[in-house]
Amino acid sequence: MEKKGSITVFLALVLSILLSLVSASLQSVQAAATRTQILNGMDIGLYSLFGQYDRSLLRDYDLFFLDGTQGGTELNLAAVYDNLESYIKPVLKQNGRKLRIKQGGFTGYRLATDQNGEVFYHQAVSYMKDTLGSQGVQVLLKRMKEKEEKTKKAEEDGKSTENGETLKNYDSEMNNAFNKSKEAEENAKTEETKKDDGNNGADFESGDAEDEFSDGESNNAKNPIPAIKKIRTMSILDLVVPPAKGISDVQISTKDFVSKRNIQKGMSMPGEATEDSSQSSQLLFQKYLTDRLGNYQKPASSGLQYQQEYILGADDNDRSNLRIVANRLIMIREGINAAYLMSDPAKRAQMHALALGIASAFLVPPAAFIIEGALLLCWAFAESVLDVRELFHGGKVPIVKSAATWQVSLESIPHLLENLDSQRKTNENGMSYEDYLQVLLMTKSKKEKLDRGMDMIEVSIREKKGRDSFRLDCCIEAIEASVDVSSSRKKVFNVTRQYSYI
Missing domain, CATH: 3.10.450 (Nuclear Transport Factor 2; Chain: A,)
Structure with a gap:
């Protein structure tokens, strides 16, 4: 038991x-x-x-x-x-x-x-990486880098050409010649102004020399500098924008833009986006913006129509932003065209002969060098007007000019406004307006492109019902x-x- x-x-x-x-x-x-x-x-x-x-x-x-x-x-x-x-x-x-x-x-x-928008930036860049792939990114980077280097130098050359006070020096010489002429007349105490037969006389008005002079070979030629000086006082948009297409007059308030207002902040959490400032990522983000934002050639349907131009100009209206872009394009093309004129012996010889003729006509032979510099600036500017006009018409312009692609002759400069469309021509191997926009955008900082890009996306969504x-x-x-x-x-x-x- x-x-x-x-x-x-x-x-x-x-x-x-x-x-x-x-x-x-x-x-x-x-x-x-x-x-x-x-x-x-x-x-x-x-x-x-x-x-x-x-x-x-x-x-x-x-x-x-x-x-x-x-x-x-x-x-x-x-x-x-x-x-x-x-x-x-x-x-x-x-x-x-x-x-x-x-x-x-x-x-x-x-x-x-x-x-500072890094979350938005990362998502846009990730999308572009998935779309283009690593090989496409490298091709895009190489292509844009080459264009950036050429146009950046051209813009610097254009600014240097404009900042040289070439036309001011020309005006100074012409005014001195005018003053000496008046002094001689007073000393001679003549009652009538001696009529010049084209070899040694000139009339002046408001400091500008008369257009007509003799080239020393009994052939009448025309001084193109006064004509270009008048053209330079005109609105750049009137010179380059096709009248039939017109310009958007859209203007919006920017006070409530992402880049202008105090924005809300999230709450910190693990896995936050790290700042990415690599060149490849910035280029991908820029490509993202240019693919989705409107511009002059392909206007947006809501908000500002010229959204890529807004990133460059940051103004509240399309016209002002387009003017800023047009002026920069003129500066770039002017640098390129001035460099070509300096390298072309034939065109330099034409300018030199014309400068000597003008100087002799005004009895100021020592001023030939200054006049030649003014002629170079005016010729480069006239060619640049046609270049940019071609870009706004949807054509392409070669990065570097040659004798075959040059458009304006020295003799036709005084009649530039009469032949704006008959002289210009496109070049299939050149850069288009949108190509230049991409290069100009590369001069803007990551923050500027990010803030202004978000501005445009936000305002476009707001116009939806x-x-x-x-x-x-x-x-x-x-x-x-x-x-x-x-x-x-x-x-x-x-x-x-x-x-x-x-």
């Missing part, structure tokens, strides 16, 4: 231990299943929430962002969280578990404009959410999950 009793007690003890293990295992499995169900609920909730991305941003700009206003006018995180919770709750009710959210919220979130209060600093790129969920056993589970479009 004692032996049987001891066996019963032993089995009872072993069974109680086994039951405890089974019970603990069941509780552990149940807890794991509960946690898994909560995690699934969070994942499904975040996926469903971020599936409500802004359709306009995706369709027009290939960007994924969640509208943080949830249909309102201001960033509304409470509404965003309620939306998330509405997707979590049905999952928690599955399998007959009595799971209930006690509390929850966002422990971090990133907005498109966070980190029902989107007049759209703001990029209300667009969410990533969220970190945390919830406390209670079970039927009054145990509370805390779960934290992240989701990001990148």
Whole structure:
């Protein structure tokens, strides 16, 4: 009996231990299943929430962002969280578990404009990398680098040509000649102005020399400098823009632009975007902008029509931004054309002969060098007007001129306005207006392109129906959410999950 009793007690003890293990295992499995169900609920909730991305941003700009206003006018995180919770709750009710959210919220979130726009920048650059591939990026980088170097030097040469006070020196010499002529007349005390037969006389008005003079070989020629001086006082847009196409008069208020207002900030969370200032990334971002923003040749349908020009000019109206671009193009072409004139012996000989003729006609032979410099500037400017006019007409202009691609003759400069369209010609191997825009954009800093690019995207979305209060600093790129969920056993589970479009 004692032996049987001891066996019963032993089995009872072993069974109680086994039951405890089974019970603990069941509780552990149940807890794991509960946690898994909560995690699934969070994942499904975040996926469903971020599936409500802004359709306009995706369709027009290939960007994924969640509208943080949830249909309102201001960033509304409470509404965003309620939306998330509405997707979590049905999952928690599955399998007959009595799971209930006690509390929850966002422990971090990133907005498109966070980190000085780096979030927006990263998404645009990532899209371009996926689209072009590594090989396409390298080809684009090489091509743009070559064009940038040539046009940058040309613009510097153009500024140097303009800043040399060439025309001021010319005016000074002509005025001196005029004053000497008057002094001689007073000393001679003659009653009538001696008529010149074309060899040694000149009339002046307001400091400008008369156009006509003799070239020393009894052939009448014309001084083109006064004509160009008058043309240079005209509006550059009147000279280069096709009258039939016209110019946009759109003007908008910039006070509520991303680059002008105080923007909202997100809440720090792990995995923040690191600053990327590499040349390849900047070039990809610029390509992104030029592919999606309007310009003079392909105007945007909303907001400012010349959006790429806005990045260069930063003014509130299309006309002003276009004028800034036109002036820069004239400067670039003037540098290129002046360099060619200096390198062409035949054209230098023409300018030298003409300068000597003008100097002799005005009895100021020592001024021939200054006159020749003025002729070079005027000839380069006249050629540049035709170049830029061709660009605005949709044609192409060679980066470097040759005798075959040169358009304006020295004799035709005084009649430039009469032959603006008959003299200009395109060159299929040259650069178009949009090519020049890309090169000009490379002179702008990353911050300028980023801020002004966001300005244009934001204002374009605002003109869509029902989107007049759209703001990029209300667009969410990533969220970190945390919830406390209670079970039927009054145990509370805390779960934290992240989701990001990148």
